[in-house]
Amino acid sequence: xxxxxxxxxxxxxxxxxxxxxxxxxxxxxxxxxxxxxxxxxxxxxxxxxxxxxxxxxxxxxxxxxxxxxxxxxxxxxxxxxxxxxxxxxxxxxxxxxxxxxxxxxxxxxxxxxxxxxxxxxxxxxxxxxxxxxxxxxxxxxxxxxxxxxxxxxxxxxxxxxxxxxxxxxxxxxxxxxxxxxxxxxxxxxxxxxxxxxxxxxxxxxxxxxxxxxxxxxxxxxxxxxxxxxxxxxxxxxxxxxxxxxxxxxxxxxxxxxxxxxxxxxxxxxxxxxxxxxxxxxxxxxxxxxxxxxxxxxxxxxxxxxxxxxxxxxxxxxxxxxxxxxxxxxxxxxxxxxxxxxxxxxxxxxxxxxxxxxxxxxxxxxxxxxxxxxxxxxxxxxxxxxxxxxxxxxxxxxxxxxxxxxxxxxxxxxxxxxxxxxxxxxxxxxxxxxxxxxxxxxxxxxxxxxxxxxxxxxxxxxxxxxxxxxxxxxxxxxxxxxxxxxxxxxxxxxxxxxxxxxxxxxxxxxxxxxxxxxxxxxxxxxxxxxxxxxxxxxxxxxxxxxxxxxxxxxxxxxxxxxxxxxxxxxxxxxxxxxxxxxxxxxxxxxxxxxxxxxxxxxxxxxxxxxxxxxxxxxxxxxxxxxxxxxxxxxxxxxxxxxxxxx
Numbered sequence: 001x002x003x004x005x006x007x008x009x010x011x012x013x014x015x016x017x018x019x020x021x022x023x024x025x026x027x028x029x030x031x032x033x034x035x036x037x038x039x040x041x042x043x044x045x046x047x048x049x050x051x052x053x054x055x056x057x058x059x060x061x062x063x064x065x066x067x068x069x070x071x072x073x074x075x076x077x078x079x080x081x082x083x084x085x086x087x088x089x090x091x092x093x094x095x096x097x098x099x100x101x102x103x104x105x106x107x108x109x110x111x112x113x114x115x116x117x118x119x120x121x122x123x124x125x126x127x128x129x130x131x132x133x134x135x136x137x138x139x140x141x142x143x144x145x146x147x148x149x150x151x152x153x154x155x156x157x158x159x160x161x162x163x164x165x166x167x168x169x170x171x172x173x174x175x176x177x178x179x180x181x182x183x184x185x186x187x188x189x190x191x192x193x194x195x196x197x198x199x200x201x202x203x204x205x206x207x208x209x210x211x212x213x214x215x216x217x218x219x220x221x222x223x224x225x226x227x228x229x230x231x232x233x234x235x236x237x238x239x240x241x242x243x244x245x246x247x248x249x250x251x252x253x254x255x256x257x258x259x260x261x262x263x264x265x266x267x268x269x270x271x272x273x274x275x276x277x278x279x280x281x282x283x284x285x286x287x288x289x290x291x292x293x294x295x296x297x298x299x300x301x302x303x304x305x306x307x308x309x310x311x312x313x314x315x316x317x318x319x320x321x322x323x324x325x326x327x328x329x330x331x332x333x334x335x336x337x338x339x340x341x342x343x344x345x346x347x348x349x350x351x352x353x354x355x356x357x358x359x360x361x362x363x364x365x366x367x368x369x370x371x372x373x374x375x376x377x378x379x380x381x382x383x384x385x386x387x388x389x390x391x392x393x394x395x396x397x398x399x400x401x402x403x404x405x406x407x408x409x410x411x412x413x414x415x416x417x418x419x420x421x422x423x424x425x426x427x428x429x430x431x432x433x434x435x436x437x438x439x440x441x442x443x444x445x446x447x448x449x450x451x452x453x454x455x456x457x458x459x460x461x462x463x464x465x466x467x468x469x470x471x472x473x474x475x476x477x478x479x480x481x482x483x484x485x486x487x488x489x490x491x492x493x494x495x496x497x498x499x500x501x502x503x504x505x506x507x508x509x510x511x512x513x514x515x516x517x518x519x520x521x522x523x524x525x526x527x528x529x530x531x532x533x534x535x536x537x538x539x540x541x542x543x544x545x546x547x548x549x550x551x552x553x554x555x556x557x558x559x560x561x562x563x564x565x566x567x568x569x570x571x572x573x574x575x576x577x578x579x580x581x582x583x584x585x586x587x588x589x590x591x592x593x594x595x596x597x598x599x600x601x602x603x604x605x606x607x608x609x610x611x612x613x614x615x616x617x618x619x620x621x622x623x624x625x626x627x628x629x630x631x632x633x634x635x636x637x638x639x640x641x642x643x644x645x
Contacts, residue, residue: 006165006166006167006168007165007166007167008163008164008165009093009097009163009164009165009166010162010163011097011162011163011164030134030135030186030189031189031198031201031202032131032202033131033132033134033135033136034080034195034198034199034202034203035198035202035203035315035316036128036129036131036132037080037128037129037131037132037178038067038080038199038202038203038206038210038315039128039203039206039313039315040128040129041067041080041081041082041084041176041208042067042082042206042207042208042313042315043084044082044084044085044086044175044176045062045065045066045067045082045083045084045085045207045208046084046207047084047085048061048062048065048083048084048085048146048175049062049065051085051147055147057147058146058147061083061146061174064083065082065083065084065208066082066083066208066209066210066211067080067081067082067206067208067209067210067211068080068081068082068211068213068234069081069195069199069210069211069212069213070212070213070232071190071191071192071195071213072190073187073190075181076181076182076184076187076190077179077180077181077182078136078179078180078182078189078190079177079178079179079180080177080178080179080180081173081175081176081177081178082175082176083146083173083174083175084146084174084175084176085145085146085175086143086144086145086146086148086174086175086176087143087144087145087154087176088144088145088148088152088154089152089154089166089168091145092141092143092154092156092166093166096129096141096156096164097164130160132178132180133160135180135182135183135186135189136160136180136181136182136183136186137159137160137181137182137183138157138158138159138160138180138181139157139158139160139178139179139180139181140155140156140157140178140179140181141154141155141156141157141176141177141178141179142154142155142156142169142171142176142177142179143156143171143175143176143177144171144173144174144175145174146174146175150170150171150172151168151170152168152171153168153169153170153171154166154167154168154169154171155167155168155169192212192214195212196212196237199212199237199238200237200238201316202315202316203238203315203316204238204239204316205238205239205240205241205242205245205311205314205315205316206238206240206314206315207240207242207314208240209236209238209240210236210237210238210240211234211235211236211237212234212235212237213232213233213234214232214233214235215232215233242311242314242337243255243256243259243287244275244285244286244287244335244337245285245314245337247277248275251275256270256273256275256289257269257270259287260273260289260333263289263309263333263334266291266292266293266333268292268293269292270289270290270291270292270333271290271291271292271374271381271384271385272289272290272370272373272374273287273288273289273290273334273370274286274287274288274366274369274370275287275288276362276366278362282338282340282355282358283338283339283340284336284337284338284340284341284355284359285335285336285337285338286334286335286336286337286359286362286363286366287334287335288308288332288333288334288363288366288367288370289332289333289334290332290367290370290371290374290385291331291332291333291388291389292381292384292385292388293384293388294331294388294389308324308325308332308333308334308335308336308363309334309335309336310324310335310336310337310341311335311336311337311338312337312338312339312341313337313339314337323356323360324336324356324359324360324363325360325363326360326364326396326399326400327395327399328392328393328394328395328396328399328400328407329363329364329367329393329396330392331388331389331392332363332367336359336363338355338359340355341353341355341356341359364400364403368403368406368407368410371385371393371410372406372409372410375410383422386412386423387422390411390412390423391473391475393407393410393411394407394411394473394475394476394479395475397411397479397482397483398478398479398481398482404482404483405486405487408427408483408486409426409427409428410426411426411427411479412424412425412426413425413426413443413469413470413471414449414452414469414470414472415430415467415468415469415470416453416458416461416462416467416468416470417430417433417467421449425469427441427486427487428487430467430469431486431487431489433467434467434489439488439489439490440489440490440491440492441469441486441489441490441491441492442461442466442467442468442469442492442493442494443468443469443470443471443480443491443492443493443494444457444458444468444469444470444471444493444494444495445471445472445476445477445480445493445495445553446470446471446472446553446608446609447472447553447609448472448609449470449472451472451608451609452470452471452472453470454607455494455542455607455608456536456538456539456541456542456604456607457494457495457535457542458494459535459536459537459538459539460534460535460536460537461494462537463537468494477553477554480493481554493545494535495542495543495544495545495608496544496545496546496547508531508532508576511585512532512576513532515532515574515576515581515584515585516529516530516531516532516574517530518584518589518593518597519572519574519584519597519600521589522589522593522594522597522598523572523597523598523601525569526569526598526601527569527570527571527572527601528569528570528571528572529571529572530571530572530573530574531544531571531572531573531574532573532574532576533573533574533575535573536573536575536578537575537577538578539575539578539604539607540574540575540578540579540580540581540600540603541572541573541574541575541578541581541600541601541603541604542572542573542604542607542608543570543571543572543573543604543605543608543610544570544571544572544573545570545571546568546570546571572600572601572604574600580596580600583596584596584597584600592625595621595624595625596625598617598618598621599618599621599622599625602618602621
């Protein structure tokens with residue numbers, strides 16, 4: 001058979017099954033077929049430019065390169081054309097007749113040394129061509145290598161059912177033209193506005209102009225009197241100048257701000273940004289933004305990290321690849337672009353690689369650099385950032401041990417040092433105010449700032465002028481569970497163990513120990529131990545947590561989340577100087593003593609912001625005690641009146 005004769009060929013072994021897999025399972029979004037075809041066209045243009053450097057027959061043919069797209073609703077066709085390197089018959093058979101074979105990939109593999117560095121912009125898109133069969137029931141390719149004559153054109157066509165047809169054609173134009181006959185169920189894609197949206201979403205920064213053929217008149221006026229249709233207008237859809245790929249000295253602040261707004265996540269200006277080009281054997285560009293405000297659902301949706309976009313050779317691949325952006329930095333916005341990151345066969349998932357690890361480390365470092373700089377500057381921008389993202393940044397202490405101390409230095413808390421209701425005190429601020437003999441950073445966790453500030457646990461610390469951090473966010477309990485030390489200083493809750501801030505270590509006398517025993521007997525298994533203490537100055541009693549057990553606040557949070565929590569009973573510390581405790585010393589055992597002991601415990605629970613197991617019983621006890629006191633007072637008045645009379 002003559003090499004120019006039309007013929008039907010079968011795809012390589014199991015191609016039919018692979019095509020069905022690709023069409024039905026490999027790609028999660030039908031729209032990416034256009035991204036793949038545009039990327040291949042861009043590769044072909046790049047390859048022509050590269051080969052023209054050493055091939056005299058190609059010189060001058062690499063000018064005004066672009067990518068043209070046209071659609072016909074009546075014929076159900078979508079056509080994409082480029083003026084790139086094109087293919088001859090042998091290359092068509094090799095590249096389009098075998099799944100997972102890429103002419104670009106093989107071209108790159110044939111290069112070495114300086115050639116490979118010069119060709120780094122040429123993509124690696126593997127089986128992307130076959131994604132056309134996601135939406136098309138037939139695909140026709142007409143192509144000619146730019147350095148061959150018009151009579152050496154080739155036509156390839158297939159319905160994706162296991163075989164393809166190939167024949168020689170006359171083709172005056174260099175490059176490749178791909179026509180898709182769209183399946184009935186995907187005909188909605190043949191719409192100007194939908195195509196523009198897809199192109200801008202995935203391929204807006206491809207280095208060549210992407211021109212879309214659009215009608216010049218309305219449908220009612222689309223046919224002239226002589227029956228001839230108006231020629232469509234070719235409109236450039238994309239912005240081929242990717243801002244992150246340009247040199248920083250070419251850009252103004254407004255350029256960066258405008259691009260940030262174009263990302264579509266925030267209408268306001270960013271707080272700051274970082275733009276870096278990393279050159280070497282493996283190169284990439286990085287543009288990071290620190291936002292000024294948070295989306296309303298950012299704290300709820302921990303996996304919503306759509307702000308950091310991944311591009312391969314300026315072609316959009318995915319939003320916020322989790323391998324590049326840790327969860328605790330999910331508020332960051334920007335772009336990562338590299339021609340060297342390996343993807344899976346569908347280009348929808350990153351594969352692990354040393355370069356990926358390096359880029360992730362750079363993203364983390366540069367992001368923390370921006371936050372640290374903002375913290376040093378302080379002011380309204382820092383307050384706005386912390387109020388929006390501080391709770392998220394705290395997750396980094398839990399999730400990223402390598403950066404734990406660096407992130408911890410950025411944390412801000414409300415403190416008893418001043419009356420400010422906003423978190424403004426850092427751990428370094430606390431350490432600077434510590435005495436030389438102090439080695440503990442004290443904190444108190446509570447449901448709200450109001451509850452924390454009213455906690456009896458703060459009484460002795462206030463009396464001695466000792467500072468306590470007030471932790472009131474839900475994340476804080478998990479935070480301190482992973483941050484037990486900072487710069488050699490231990491972090492400790494004021495609700496645990498001994499009250500080191502009290503400054504008193506006198507042993508309780510026998511009378512005090514006896515009262516503690518009587519209270520314990522009255523309360524039974526509602527409490528652990530009852531002990532006299534010195535941490536209180538104004539309150540009669542407070543709950544004390546186990547030194548290394550689960551805090552009461554953590555138990556409460558877990559129960560609210562529907563988790564099973566082992567039952568634990570805290571200890572009760574009593575203040576021997578309080579009038580209520582003094583009255584208990586004089587009270588004999590009985591119902592009144594038991595009621596007073598129960599009220600003492602209930603009030604300690606309420607002071608911690610806790611929930612009473614039986615609120616009605618508490619009210620009944622309090623009312624009974626009030627009525628009893630009123631009756632005694634009335635009796636005394638009657639007695640006094642009798643004496644006077």
